[in-house]
Amino acid sequence: MPDENHRDGDHDGRDHRDGVCRAEIHRAGGPGDQAERTQLAWRRTALAATVVTLLVVSRLVFGAPPPRALGAAVIVFAWLVILGVADRRIRSLATVSRGGRAADHGRAASSSADGREAIAASGSRRHVTTSDDDVAPRHHTDRSPATAHPAAAGAAPAILALLTAALAVVGIALVS
Amino acid sequence: MGRAPDYRFSLANERTFLAWIRTGLALVGGGLAVAAFLPQPRFTVARELIAVILLLLGAAVALRAVDRWSRTERAMRLGEPLPPSRFPATLALIIGGGAVTLLVLVVTAGLRP
Numbered sequence: 001m002p003d004e005n006h007r008d009g010d011h012d013g014r015d016h017r018d019g020v021c022r023a024e025i026h027r028a029g030g031p032g033d034q035a036e037r038t039q040l041a042w043r044r045t046a047l048a049a050t051v052v053t054l055l056v057v058s059r060l061v062f063g064a065p066p067p068r069a070l071g072a073a074v075i076v077f078a079w080l081v082i083l084g085v086a087d088r089r090i091r092s093l094a095t096v097s098r099g100g101r102a103a104d105h106g107r108a109a110s111s112s113a114d115g116r117e118a119i120a121a122s123g124s125r126r127h128v129t130t131s132d133d134d135v136a137p138r139h140h141t142d143r144s145p146a147t148a149h150p151a152a153a154g155a156a157p158a159i160l161a162l163l164t165a166a167l168a169v170v171g172i173a174l175v176s
Numbered sequence: 177m178g179r180a181p182d183y184r185f186s187l188a189n190e191r192t193f194l195a196w197i198r199t200g201l202a203l204v205g206g207g208l209a210v211a212a213f214l215p216q217p218r219f220t221v222a223r224e225l226i227a228v229i230l231l232l233l234g235a236a237v238a239l240r241a242v243d244r245w246s247r248t249e250r251a252m253r254l255g256e257p258l259p260p261s262r263f264p265a266t267l268a269l270i271i272g273g274g275a276v277t278l279l280v281l282v283v284t285a286g287l288r289p
Contacts, residue, residue: 034184034187037187038194041194045198048205049201052201052208055209093187096183157190157241161197162242164235165238168231172231
């Protein structure tokens with residue numbers, strides 16, 4: 001994520017209408033693609049957490065005696081929390097994804113008004129615009145807190161990181 | 177705080193965070209696998225040592241991931257350069273060194289109990 005991309009509307013200092021700049025943005029994917037990629041990343045992460053949970057629980061239940069049902073129950077609960085956090089995040093990203101897809105369709109039809117209406121309907125209007133001048137990544141003047149950002153992850157990353165660390169700590173208790 | 181960046185940058189930052197979390201989960205899984213599959217009598221000390229190191233690394237990667245995600249988000253909102261980090265290089269060196277050590281152990285002592 002190069003920091004050069006964050007200058008006000010410019011990409012490496014080039015004009016928005018620069019053909020190279022447009023090609024790079026096209027390669028990066030439209031707004032809908034970005035949200036969908038993030039959704040899939042959450043799914044992969046939830047799957048990885050499931051595999052690690054299975055490893056820990058199988059070791060707790062079928063490993064060296066005595067079987068520790070309480071520990072297994074705590075781990076399963078942590079896993080359910082991870083799944084819940086991931087599911088909630090995926091659902092909120094689906095809103096952004098739908099808005100982005102509508103914007104892409106609006107752009108393809110050269111009808112920025114339709115695109116804007118579609119984004120507004122999905123609650124992302126302030127952050128995704130469809131006119132030709134707004135295709136390039138740009139800062140917005142919104143000064144609302146991070147949670148108001150349509151793509152804001154909120155507390156989900158912190159919860160996921162803490163539960164992953166907790167899984168590691170349980171693993172240490174199991175092997176040592 | 178600051179200005180909201182283009183949300184595609186925020187989503188890219190989030191995907192990087194998730195990739196680090198998966199790395200942490202893989203390290204935790206690797207630690208458990210080492211504890212389960214290295215033969216007990218011959219590798220007792222090495223087994224526990226490697227497993228604990230991998231599990232500690234997994235926890236460190238997860239905690240560092242959320243710290244990095246939050247600092248990057250903050251830098252983007254304030255229009256500052258992204259914070260530098262030596263963590264990826266350090267982690268690569270530790271894992272590379274650990275893999276070579278494990279390879280030497282397995283080659284010299286064998287995997288049979």
